Amino acid sequence: GVTGTNGKTTTTHLIEFLLTKAHLSTALMGTLYTRWPGFEQTAVHTTPFAVELQQQLAEAVKAGCEFGAMEVSSHALAQGRVLGCEFEVGVFSNLTQDHLDYHSDMEDYFAAKALLFSPEYLQGRAIINADDAYGQRLIASLSSERVWSYSVNDHSADLWMSNLNYEPNGVSGMLHTPKGDVTFRSPLVGQYNLENLLAAVGAVLHLGLDLQLVAAAIPEFPGVPGRMERVQISSEQEISVIVDYAHTPDSLENLLKAARPFIPGKMICVFGCGGDRDRTKRPKMGKIAAELADVAVLTSDNPRTEDPERILQDVLAGIPDTAKPTVICDRAIAIRTAILQAQPGDGVLLAGKGHEDYQILGTEKIHFDDREHARDALQER
Secondary structure, three states: OEEOOOOHHHHHHHHHHHHHHOOOOEEEEOOOEEEEOOEEEEOOOOOOOHHHHHHHHHHHHHOOOOEEEEEOOHHHHHOOOOOOOOEEEEEEOOOOOOOOOOOOOHHHHHHHHHHHHOOOOEEEEEEEEOOOHHHHHHHHHOOHHHEEEEOOOOOOOOEEEEEEEEEOOEEEEEEEEOOEEEEEEEOOOOHHHHHHHHHHHHHHHHOOOOHHHHHHHHHHOOOOOOOOEEOOOOOOOOOEEEEEOOOOHHHHHHHHHHHHHHOOOOEEEEEOOOOOOOOOHHHHHHHHHHHHOOEEEEOOOOOEOOOHHHHHHHHHOOOOHHHOOEEOOOHHHHHHHHHHHOOOOOEEEEEOOOOOOEEEEOOEEEEOOHHHHHHHHHHHO
16 A cells, blocks of 8 residues: 555556566556556546445456555545555655645644554555655654665665666666665656655565566666656657646656756746645645746646636746746647747646546536647647
8 A cells, every 4th residue: 555645656556567577466556547467447536435445456356466556545544445455565655735625734634644554454564755754753653663764865764775876767776675785777767756666666575576676677667657758759859748747836846856957958837736626735836836947837737616717826826926927728728839939958847637638627527638739739840
């Protein structure tokens, strides 16, 4: 079980990938889909409701699965959706602002996440991010022999890294684990993906995988749809276009910092904020985009039943006038404008929707895929 604000999807995909590489039949459940060998179904919720979840787990066992990697959302924990599930490994990735439209405050949100690590659920080992303040609180609350902590830089953690070399197409370095040390190369960029990698490696090492096998498999990881996904229509393409699901202040900041090293020109960030959701994160996201990107293009995300213009005003409240953001409410036009105006060497980041192939306007869902709109605009250049 993997919980936390950001990183759940990438971490569970990594765990599924590494177990599969070790020829272990594995089910994956989360934000994108529920799947196992011979079956795939698009997800409605990050974690299904209790009865459906048990049904899916039973089907997975029937299909021969030995392992399951599951994203466990705070909503699911608060609502008892995972009651009856016994976890051999519980991962805590981080806790940053999100879902405060549902949880009364950050303490309530943390309490929900922490439930996964109670004896009711966790039978085996907790793998916890020591670089996160809430992760440190969680580590302090559990008995040390049941915890493996991980940190990108802190040598006192159980899993950590050294000699890191950041490249445009990934990161290489030394991986230090309770099962020994090994050199690695990962195709995932950005420090936050190193955290996801440490969590996944910790999980599979606890499950008995061989460290050398794990290190040999990492470079082959294909990535996750809509997470730092490059849109490329030709090898001669002069601009980078990246689609990412970043829709919280923290994940937007991570995306912009991770993309910066391999964009030689200007970084253009196209983003919006979802309607009928936590309003307090909107100005924060505006501020981050204005500070870290060279050009901020504000647009609609999934406005739902809110007035899209009002959402944009909330985002603008966090942006200083000097930043001069471009505001284009229609997302399709915003994407097209950003890509057509980009100069050779520039990078266009389309944030917020990632893998989603829909947009929610009012109560209606229409087909909308950032990647398709990006490809169309690139053809026009």
